[in-house]
Amino acid sequence: xxxxxxxxxxxxxxxxxxxxxxxxxxxxxxxxxxxxxxxxxxxxxxxxxxxxxxxxxxxxxxxxxxxxxxxxxxxxxxxxxxxxxxxxxxxxxxxxxxxxxxxxxxxxxxxxxxxxxxxxxxxxxxxxxxxxxxxxxxxxxxxxxxxxxxxxxxxxxxxxxxxxxxxxxxxxxxxxxxxxxxxxxxxxxxxxxxxxxxxxxxxxxxxxxxxxxxxxxxxxxxxxxxxxxxxxxxxxxxxxxxxxxxxxxxxxxxxxxxxxxxxxxxxxxxxxxxxx
Numbered sequence: 001x002x003x004x005x006x007x008x009x010x011x012x013x014x015x016x017x018x019x020x021x022x023x024x025x026x027x028x029x030x031x032x033x034x035x036x037x038x039x040x041x042x043x044x045x046x047x048x049x050x051x052x053x054x055x056x057x058x059x060x061x062x063x064x065x066x067x068x069x070x071x072x073x074x075x076x077x078x079x080x081x082x083x084x085x086x087x088x089x090x091x092x093x094x095x096x097x098x099x100x101x102x103x104x105x106x107x108x109x110x111x112x113x114x115x116x117x118x119x120x121x122x123x124x125x126x127x128x129x130x131x132x133x134x135x136x137x138x139x140x141x142x143x144x145x146x147x148x149x150x151x152x153x154x155x156x157x158x159x160x161x162x163x164x165x166x167x168x169x170x171x172x173x174x175x176x177x178x179x180x181x182x183x184x185x186x187x188x189x190x191x192x193x194x195x196x197x198x199x200x201x202x203x204x205x206x207x208x209x210x211x212x213x214x215x216x217x218x219x220x221x222x223x224x225x226x227x228x229x230x231x232x233x234x235x236x237x238x239x240x241x242x243x244x245x246x247x248x249x250x251x252x253x254x255x256x257x258x259x260x261x262x263x264x265x266x267x268x269x270x271x272x273x274x275x276x
Contacts, residue, residue, distance in 0.1 A: 008033035011084040016094030018045030024229035030058035039065035067120030077127035087131040089139040092124040110157040117161035138183035142169040191246030
């Protein structure tokens with residue numbers, strides 16, 4: 001199979017396509033000959049992604065969509081199926097960030113992260129799964145995070161959502177295999193990717209949002225969205241159940257698995273040095 005045969009002519013759905021990894025995925029898949037259903041709450045960013053993908057020759061359907069709104073996602077899935085006649089792949093990529101310790105976080109802050117980052121993935125998966133099975137060659141791609149592999153102070157809500165995505169996705173993969181459904185499942189764990197997620201994040205009261213966002217951009221965001229998209233699509237093409245993006249994701253995954261709960265004390269030491 002050539003590098004593009006797995007995607008050429010396939011209908012690929014991408015949430016959070018208005019920027020970052022979502023936009024890079026859309027462009028990557030457009031170059032591979034896929035048909036695209038793109039969505040985001042950022043309509044201006046989404047329009048730019050559509051412009052770029054159309055210029056690459058892709059057949060594109062675009063819609064404003066909040067993945068936390070379950071009924072809207074269900075209707076959207078049916079609309080995409082009706083528009084293209086079939087759906088092959090769903091990339092549940094949309095997500096938001098929040099920084100704050102549990103004691104300083106409001107319930108609404110935690111709920112919003114779970115609504116978008118976890119329930120958004122569940123909504124997209126549940127809405128499109130019947131269509132993917134119907135296609136005879138489906139693929140679910142759920143974007144977790146490096147923080148779905150390792151927990152750190154100040155990221156309790158985000159950790160909870162991304163660990164939940166990991167568990168949900170790994171269980172789904174086993175279910176598809178057990179039932180012999182024609183659907184592959186991949187969980188993605190990006191490391192430090194140069195996106196606007198930190199700048200657009202919300203923060204608990206008392207935290208210096210600008211300082212934290214600047215630190216992420218300068219010290220942690222090491223890889224381009226294009227590199228992330230290429231790694232994801234290659235992992236999807238090869239049918240990998242887990243895709244780790246960046247050397248740091250691979251290193252920390254190994255670190256956590258070899259040190260068990262002891263990593264938590266080391267993570268605390270590192271966090272204190274970074275954020276005294």
